Amino acid sequence: MTETMAAGPIPYDILRLIWWALLGILLIGFAVLDGYDLGTAMLLPLVGRADAERRQIRETIEPNWEGHQVWFILGGGASFAAWPLLYAVSFSGFYIAMFLVLLSLIIRPVGFNFRDKLPNYRWREFWDWGLATGGFVASIVFGVAFGNLLLGVPFGFDSEMRISYAGGFFGLLNPFGLVSGILSVLMLAMHGGAWLAMKTDGAVALRAGHAARLCGVAAAVVFALAGWWVAAGIDGYALVGVVSHTGPSDPLAKGVTRAAGAWLANYHIHPPLLAAPALGVAGALLVALIPVGRARKLAFLASAVAVAGIVATTGISLFPFLLPSSTHPEMSLTVWDASSSQLTLFVMLLATAILLPIILAYTAFALGVMRGKVRLADVAQRESRY
Amino acid sequence: MIDPTVVELSRLQFALTALYHFLFVPLTLGLSLLLAIMESVYVMTRRPIWREMTQFWGILFGINFAMGVATGITMEFQFGTNWAYYSQYVGDIFGAPLALEGLMAFFLEASFVGLFFFGWDRLPRLGHLAVTWLVAIGSNLSALWILIANGWMQNPVGGQFNAATMRMELTSFYDLVFNPVAQAKVVHTVSAGYVTGSIFVLAISAYYLLRGRHVAIAKRSLTVAASFGLASALSVVVLGDESGYLETVNQKLKLAAMEAMWETKPAPASLTLFGLPDLATHTTRYAIEIPWVLGLIATRSLDTPVEGIAPLIAEGRKHIEDGLVAYRALLALRQNPNDAASRATLTKGTGDLGYALLLRRYTANVLDATPAQIDAAANDLIPDVPVLFWGFRVMAGLGFYFIALFATAFFLASTRRLDRRWFLRVALLSLPLPWIAAELGWVVAEYGRQPWAVEGILPTFLGASSVSVGAVLASIAGFVMFYSALAVTDVALMSRAIRRGPPPPRKAGPA
Numbered sequence: 001m002t003e004t005m006a007a008g009p010i011p012y013d014i015l016r017l018i019w020w021a022l023l024g025i026l027l028i029g030f031a032v033l034d035g036y037d038l039g040t041a042m043l044l045p046l047v048g049r050a051d052a053e054r055r056q057i058r059e060t061i062e063p064n065w066e067g068h069q070v071w072f073i074l075g076g077g078a079s080f081a082a083w084p085l086l087y088a089v090s091f092s093g094f095y096i097a098m099f100l101v102l103l104s105l106i107i108r109p110v111g112f113n114f115r116d117k118l119p120n121y122r123w124r125e126f127w128d129w130g131l132a133t134g135g136f137v138a139s140i141v142f143g144v145a146f147g148n149l150l151l152g153v154p155f156g157f158d159s160e161m162r163i164s165y166a167g168g169f170f171g172l173l174n175p176f177g178l179v180s181g182i183l184s185v186l187m188l189a190m191h192g193g194a195w196l197a198m199k200t201d202g203a204v205a206l207r208a209g210h211a212a213r214l215c216g217v218a219a220a221v222v223f224a225l226a227g228w229w230v231a232a233g234i235d236g237y238a239l240v241g242v243v244s245h246t247g248p249s250d251p252l253a254k255g256v257t258r259a260a261g262a263w264l265a266n267y268h269i270h271p272p273l274l275a276a277p278a279l280g281v282a283g284a285l286l287v288a289l290i291p292v293g294r295a296r297k298l299a300f301l302a303s304a305v306a307v308a309g310i311v312a313t314t315g316i317s318l319f320p321f322l323l324p325s326s327t328h329p330e331m332s333l334t335v336w337d338a339s340s341s342q343l344t345l346f347v348m349l350l351a352t353a354i355l356l357p358i359i360l361a362y363t364a365f366a367l368g369v370m371r372g373k374v375r376l377a378d379v380a381q382r383e384s385r386y
Numbered sequence: 387m388i389d390p391t392v393v394e395l396s397r398l399q400f401a402l403t404a405l406y407h408f409l410f411v412p413l414t415l416g417l418s419l420l421l422a423i424m425e426s427v428y429v430m431t432r433r434p435i436w437r438e439m440t441q442f443w444g445i446l447f448g449i450n451f452a453m454g455v456a457t458g459i460t461m462e463f464q465f466g467t468n469w470a471y472y473s474q475y476v477g478d479i480f481g482a483p484l485a486l487e488g489l490m491a492f493f494l495e496a497s498f499v500g501l502f503f504f505g506w507d508r509l510p511r512l513g514h515l516a517v518t519w520l521v522a523i524g525s526n527l528s529a530l531w532i533l534i535a536n537g538w539m540q541n542p543v544g545g546q547f548n549a550a551t552m553r554m555e556l557t558s559f560y561d562l563v564f565n566p567v568a569q570a571k572v573v574h575t576v577s578a579g580y581v582t583g584s585i586f587v588l589a590i591s592a593y594y595l596l597r598g599r600h601v602a603i604a605k606r607s608l609t610v611a612a613s614f615g616l617a618s619a620l621s622v623v624v625l626g627d628e629s630g631y632l633e634t635v636n637q638k639l640k641l642a643a644m645e646a647m648w649e650t651k652p653a654p655a656s657l658t659l660f661g662l663p664d665l666a667t668h669t670t671r672y673a674i675e676i677p678w679v680l681g682l683i684a685t686r687s688l689d690t691p692v693e694g695i696a697p698l699i700a701e702g703r704k705h706i707e708d709g710l711v712a713y714r715a716l717l718a719l720r721q722n723p724n725d726a727a728s729r730a731t732l733t734k735g736t737g738d739l740g741y742a743l744l745l746r747r748y749t750a751n752v753l754d755a756t757p758a759q760i761d762a763a764a765n766d767l768i769p770d771v772p773v774l775f776w777g778f779r780v781m782a783g784l785g786f787y788f789i790a791l792f793a794t795a796f797f798l799a800s801t802r803r804l805d806r807r808w809f810l811r812v813a814l815l816s817l818p819l820p821w822i823a824a825e826l827g828w829v830v831a832e833y834g835r836q837p838w839a840v841e842g843i844l845p846t847f848l849g850a851s852s853v854s855v856g857a858v859l860a861s862i863a864g865f866v867m868f869y870s871a872l873a874v875t876d877v878a879l880m881s882r883a884i885r886r887g888p889p890p891p892r893k894a895g896p897a
Contacts, residue, residue: 059504062500062503062504063500063501063503063504063505064497064500065500066455066496066497066499066500067493067496067497067498067500069496070488070492070493070496070497073459073462073488073492074485074488074489074492074493076462076463076466077462077481077484077485077487077488078485078488080465080466080473080477080480080481080484080485081477081478081481081482081484081485082481082485084473084474084477084478084481084553085474085477087465087466087473087474087477087481088466088470088471088473088474088477088851089470090466091463091465091466091467091470091473092466092467092468092470092851092852092853095467095851095853095857095861096857096860096861098463098466098467099467099860099861099864102459102460102463103864103868105456105459106456106457106459106460106868107456108456109451109452109453109455109456110452110453110456110872110875110876112452113448113449113451113452114449114452114875114879117449117879117882117883118879118882159720160552161471161474161552161553162388162471162852163470163471163474163851163852164852165852165853168854168857248548248550248551249551250550250551250552340477340478340481340555340556341478341548341551341555341556343555343556343557343559344478344479344481344482344555344556347482347556347559348482348485348486351485351486351489351490352489355489355490355493356489359489359493359497362493362494362497362498363493363497366497366498366500366501369501369505369508369509370500370501370504370505370508385503385504385506386445386448386503
């Protein structure tokens with residue numbers, strides 16, 4: 001049956017590599033674009049005090065956050081289509097964590113739209129804190145999940161490929177997972193702070209600028225600490241023997257070993273890859289170094305580079321692993337044995353090659369329409385746009 | 387091992403969250419297009435009242451859209467969280483339209499919906515009109531791709547089972563997209579959305595006219611809704627009929643259950659208009675029959691019989707027995723991938739493999755299934771007859787009612803008699819009906835597909851994740867609480883916005 005299958009003109013191993021990169025691009029797109037929405041939401045009740053300030057903050061993200069969120073939805077959809085085993089194991093294995101992410105994302109569309117519909121103080125406080133909590137919970141859970149990818153997750157398959165998962169939600173909350181969660185919160189709070197410092201004026205811009213600098217230096221320190229931990233304290237995973245890069249996606253047929261420092265192997269083989277963690281640290285430090293009120297666009301750009309670098313570091317360290325199994329290392333999901341068929345990868349690549357540039361173009365257009373600062377004086381004069 | 391409690395709870399959660407999500411989807415589909423039509427009139431005539439209409443219905447659209455997005459994220463997550471085996475078994479095919487929905491539709495509607503609200507003063511007239519149309523097109527494209535995915539669950543074409551990866555894999559993207567079941571479903575469902583949007587506008591406009599408020603806006607809105615609604619209601623019924631015809635090709639049992647047709651009817655089959663399906667005796671009591679009609683609808687001919695439940699079950703039993711042969715070959719092939727004889731047997735019987743999996747409900751080792759277990763599995767093929775019989779009749783009856791309602795509205799609007807209070811009252815009272823029809827449509831389509839997740843390929847109970855009962859109970863409890871609170875809020879905000887009505891006209895120039 002395999003041999004009768006229609007194949008595309010691009011070799012299977014190349015397609016798998018491209019889809020690994022595309023998954024990374026989607027996650028980075030999500031972290032860079034929706035990341036500042038999540039960070040802004042976290043900072044909302046802390047940086048904004050008066051009602052008008054709160055609305056000023058919200059209006060920096062209200063017109064565009066919905067489009068940004070699709071990067072995450074598409075990350076889920078693309079892993080369903082291109083990496084179905086990864087989608088199945090991660091979403092069912094992280095059941096409660098995913099449910100928490102879901103609730104924190106669900107609260108956003110209603111929180112933005114409903115908040116200004118009633119002129120009631122408690123009503124508005126409720127939605128502001130709901131958005132902030134949602135931003136915090138989503139950020140920390142994403143970080144915890146990524147940290148646990150590096151540790152390995154307790155799953156395996158039976159003979160008909162049914163997943164077994166030998167862990168629960170609290171198993172994810174181990175020390176390294178929590179440090180990763182904290183890193184994620186700091187990173188996105190820095191990003192939201194840099195965004196607000198650029199997009200607002202007055203007291204909000206000042207407070208946001210201080211928050212961004214503080215979170216920037218903390219994120220750089222925690223990221224460096226996590227890097228040291230990965231190098232010195234965590235056993236990475238490595239493939240053993242020859243693994244076919246073009247075989248059918250059967251994750252049961254390979255050898256895997258665990259070894260200290262294995263997650264650094266890719267940087268030894270290809271030193272230029274060290275650019276990713278370096279940009280992560282450098283970007284965050286630059287955010288911290290730029291004085292409040294100066295070079296706000298540069299600070300936001302540095303923040304975006306830091307976010308991209310930190311997310312990319314995780315993916316590059318894991319490669320070729322997507323999801324290592326701590327209980328059945330030989331059943332770990334890798335780029336070479338967890339993908340969709342060659343035809344599906346090819347068709348979806350064609351669609352993505354056509355549609356992604358269009359998406360980037362109108363995302364830029366939509367952000368361009370809303371360019372410029374949201375000024376407190378303007379906001380205070382009029383009602384909400386919703 | 388599959389825990390039956392997890393399966394039942396996961397089905398309950400999926401049904402609850404999908405039915406809830408589908409309260410908001412049809413209105414988004416219909417209202418987005420109505421907004422685009424109203425704003426087009428504004429741009430063409432430059433009369434500010436059409437802009438006020440667009441903005442007023444836009445407020446209600448916004449509340450509903452937020453709920454649709456919020457509850458839609460759940461659906462995208464849920465395949466992975468609760469139906470992991472389903473996801474890995476068919477993700478190679480089913481995942482593609484879902485990802486395309488994200489690429490082609492979600493990005494479009496989500497990127498422009500913000501500009502719809504925030505762009506009035508920042509975009510030129512034509513620019514804002516383009517934004518509104520792009521939101522409407524995005525919503526409709528979303529329906530297209532999700533129904534291509536759903537159409538594949540009803541009529542799985544363009545794929546093949548691969549023993550090496552233990553899953554279904556794509557063989558023809560063209561067949562997947564141009565699946566006739568999917569195409570009929572798209573137009574039927576999208577039109578149902580337009581009907582929902584039109585009745586929403588019709589009923590609320592009628593409310594204003596009854597109270598003598600916002601008369602100018604209400605009359606214009608009612609006229610737009612009447613003409614758009616009439617075309618859509620006709621389209622729903624015609625394409626619903628097409629879906630029924632296609633079910634005779636691959637979902638004969640669903641059709642037989644919808645008609646409570648226990649035995650094969652000689653050609654041309656009569657249509658049972660009403661009756662009481664009796665599960666104990668497998669008969670339909672007090673049936674009122676219309677000769678010939680079912681034969682015409684279901685087979686488009688006068689000489690083809692429509693098969694009943696009993697002979698279809700006998701056929702199903704045969705499929706299970708053939709499926710066991712394919713299943714034995716699959717096990718041999720998993721042991722030795724080079725076993726050419728087993729490969730040939732599996733290739734030949736691959737269409738029946740799913741039927742053997744039905745036995746997994748009764749025995750872990752399906753090859754040792756007893757004749758009694760095979761009988762039980764064959765009987766599982768019968769969907770829930772009374773629910774389908776009545777669900778279908780209420781939905782179809784409402785479909786014809788909507789045609790009459792819109793035709794009346796259209797007649798009254800075009801003869802300038804929109805002050806008829808009896809009609810306005812009927813229009814207002816019709817407000818909940820399109821939601822009832824839409825939800826029943828979902829029930830007939832999805833509950834009627836049981837016991838299959840993917841017709842003939844994968845039984846629903848096999849698709850569930852290996853998660854704990856406690857975890858699923860926790861998420862159901864969370865959804866019920868969260869969604870109930872949202873429902874109360876949604877209805878309260880909608881009612882408040884409707885009671886307040888359109889804001890007084892803004893002065894010319896930038897606000």
